[in-house]
Amino acid sequence: MNRFRLPLSAALLLATPGLSLAADALLPPSVAPVADYVTEMTMPSYPDPVYPPSVYATIGGGFAWMKAPQMNMISATTGGTVDLFTPKSYEGFYGTASIGWKAPANSTGFISALESYGRFTAYGHSKDFTGNHSFFLPVPGAGGSLNLTTDIEASQSQILSEFGVRAKGTSLLGAMGSRSFTFNIEPYLANFQQSTDGFGRATTPVVGSMSRTTDVSAWAPGINLAAEATIPLADSTYAVIKGYGGFYGLMAKGRYDMAIMRTAVADSPVKYADSLSTLGGRVGGEAKLVQKIMPGMSIAAVGGIDYWTKLPYASINTGSPLGTRTDDYLFLNVGAELIFDIGS
Structure with missing residues (x-):
């Protein structure tokens, strides 16, 4: 056997x-x-499923609107009235871009996504004047004036740029498909610039010209805490709603210059500079409606609101505190974004 x-x-x-x-x-x-x-x-064995991380990028822009302090750039010499140069609101444009990394779908870490971003918003305004006017610079040492009659113009530009990082936490809803709710930490560094220029010529009784410029700039490092929800609406459509709030430091400086030329003889130029430091608060929100248009590419309609309690401006209004001051600013934006899923 x-x-x-x-x-x-x-x-x-x-x-x-x-x-x-x-x-x-x-x-x-x-x-x-x-x-x-x-x-x-x-009983054959199979490897565990693999969920690789992915890289994504966005680029967008659109229309921007800003509410800011009202400035009186020029005064009418006849009757002593003041001609307002700028309104309380400004229209402009904005642009934004970001690149980020998303953790694997089965990740057990505390961070679901990490992205860096940049944002640029610009506003401008200009105005021509007729009649008898004079620029004024109500800061210490600003003496003298000239009755301007021709080529009188004034312009102003304001730019807010911001660069930062967004660290998005793991969804509090757990494994619920594409639906998520996260808390995010968003440190940033912002820069604000405000510039004004004025020029005019005088023909009678004295031939000459007058110019006046102001430049205010500020750095604002800060941090926001945000809550963000992603809500699927259809197979290829979803909405993203975010609200945020935080604090920032503000370090601003201003420079003011005025020059008068009378019959080819220059008055002593007036130059003045100052600075300030303070703390401010910031709150805002953003909503996106995202539509996938092809594999790896989506388009989004975007709307946002952003409120800063303190940003600097050049205070050159008669009867008001003079030099660099702060006030609250409100920013609104409406635009579109392209979203690219670059892959792992």
């Missing part, structure tokens, strides 16, 4: 994955490898 013949009981033992090691130990060396073969045939 062949003692190496495999009985039925041994075959059943080999077909049981949990006892395959025992079978290898009990059976002779020439038969033991059959255990591994039978186990692989009856």
Whole structure:
């Protein structure tokens, strides 16, 4: 009798994955490898699913609107009235871009996405004047005036730029498909610039010209805490709603210059500079409606609101505090974004 013949009981033992090691130990060396073969045939093993991280990028822009302090750039010499140069609101444009990294879908870490971003918003306004006017610079040492009659113009530009990082937490809703709710930490560094220019010529009774410029700039490092929700609306459509609030430091400086030329003889130019430091608060929100248009590419309609309690401006209004001051600013934007899923 062949003692190496495999009985039925041994075959059943080999077909049981949990006892395959025992079978290898009990059976002779020439038969033991059959255990591994039978186990692989009856219960094959599969690798764990892999969810690679991915990289994404966005670019967008659109219309911007700003509410800011009202400034009186020029005064009418006749009657002593003041001609308002700028309204309380400004129209402009904005642009934004970002690049980010998303953690794998099965990640157990505290961060679901990490992105860096940049944003640029610009506003401008200009106005021409007729009649008898004069620029004024009501800061210490600003004496003298000139009755301007021709080529009287004034302009102003304001630019807010911001660069930062957004660290998005893991969704508090757990595994609920594309629906998520996260808390984000968003440190940033903002820069604000405000410049005004004025120029005019005088013909009577004195021939000459007059110019006046102001330049105010500020750095504002800060941090926001944000709550962000992603809501699927259809197979290829979803909405993103975010609200945020935080604090920032403000370090501003201003420079003021005025020059008068009378019949080719220049008055002593007036130059004045100052600075200030303070703290401010910031709150805002943003809503996006995103539509996937092809694999790896989506388009979004975007609307946002951003309120700063303190940003600097050049205070040159008669009867008001003079020099660099702060006031609250409100920014609104409406635009579009392209979203690119670059892959892992």
